[in-house]
Amino acid sequence: GQNIDQPTEMTATEGAIVQINCTYQTSGFNGLFWYQQHAGEAPTFLSYNVLDGLEEKGRFSSFLSRSKGYSYLLLKELQMKDSASYLCAVRSQGSNYQLIWGAGTKLIIKP
Amino acid sequence: DGGITQSPKYLFRKEGQNVTLSCEQNLNHDAMYWYRQDPGQGLRLIYYSQIVNDFQKGDIAEGYSVSREKKESFPLTVTSAQKNPTAFYLCASSPGEGGTDTQYFGPGTRLTVL
Numbered sequence: 038g039q040n041i042d043q044p045t046e047m048t049a050t051e052g053a054i055v056q057i058n059c060t061y062q063t064s065g066f067n068g069l070f071w072y073q074q075h076a077g078e079a080p081t082f083l084s085y086n087v088l089d090g091l092e093e094k095g096r097f098s099s100f101l102s103r104s105k106g107y108s109y110l111l112l113k114e115l116q117m118k119d120s121a122s123y124l125c126a127v128r129s130q131g132s133n134y135q136l137i138w139g140a141g142t143k144l145i146i147k148p
Numbered sequence: 149d150g151g152i153t154q155s156p157k158y159l160f161r162k163e164g165q166n167v168t169l170s171c172e173q174n175l176n177h178d179a180m181y182w183y184r185q186d187p188g189q190g191l192r193l194i195y196y197s198q199i200v201n202d203f204q205k206g207d208i209a210e211g212y213s214v215s216r217e218k219k220e221s222f223p224l225t226v227t228s229a230q231k232n233p234t235a236f237y238l239c240a241s242s243p244g245e246g247g248t249d250t251q252y253f254g255p256g257t258r259l260t261v262l
Contacts, residue, residue, distance in 0.1 A: 041190070045188075068248065070250070070251075077256075077258075078255065078256070079238060079253035079254060079255050079256050080191075080238070080253050081253070082250055082251075082252065085248060085250060087248070124190070124191070126190075126191075128249075135193060135196065135206070136191075136193075136251065137190075138190035138191040138192075139190050140188060140189055140190045141190065
């Protein structure tokens with residue numbers, strides 16, 4: 038079957054760095070997405086990886102290893118507004134439009 | 149401003165009633181999607197449409213129906229056949245280009261069936 042695993046919840050301190058991991062088992066691979074979702078709101082797109090390596094966007098970076106079925110989202114200089122759920126989603130090969138979603142990681146930032 | 153709108157934000161209905169959730173986009177996207185989100189679970193795909201007048205069942209289509217008569221609109225009807233309809237419903241759209249195709253979400257509708 039197809040599966041995506043993420044930690045359920047993480048806690049970090051304002052100003053620190055946190056890494057949120059995502060592992061996947063899918064039938065083929067055609068890209069991985071990270072979204073941020075604040076409580077009660079819509080998910081917003083953060084990053085897309087399809088090749089191995091690190092993609093950096095300001096305070097957020099996303100890494101992919103296709104051979105290991107593994108990705109992480111790295112958040113630097115954490116701010117209180119980063120408290121949210123972070124969703125990992127994979128497009129499997131041949132799925133065209135459909136994404137397979139992880140349950141999300143709830144990140145709690147403490148002062 | 150381009151975007152996706154969903155209305156209403158909160159919806160209450162009595163058990164046994166059908167209810168229709170609205171989704172409109174002005175991004176000129178070809179593809180549109182409906183997801184359901186329940187606590188502790190990933191987004192689950194209900195229906196998707198790649199082009200006007202065509203739509204496909206997702207993983208949990210039973211008890212739901214959709215139409216795609218216009219490119220901009222993709223309404224979802226939650227019928228009385230849906231056994232547990234209380235949930236957060238999210239509509240999304242994407243350009244439909246495959247590969248890097250990225251989905252963008254509306255603000256969601258929280259449906260509560262009493």
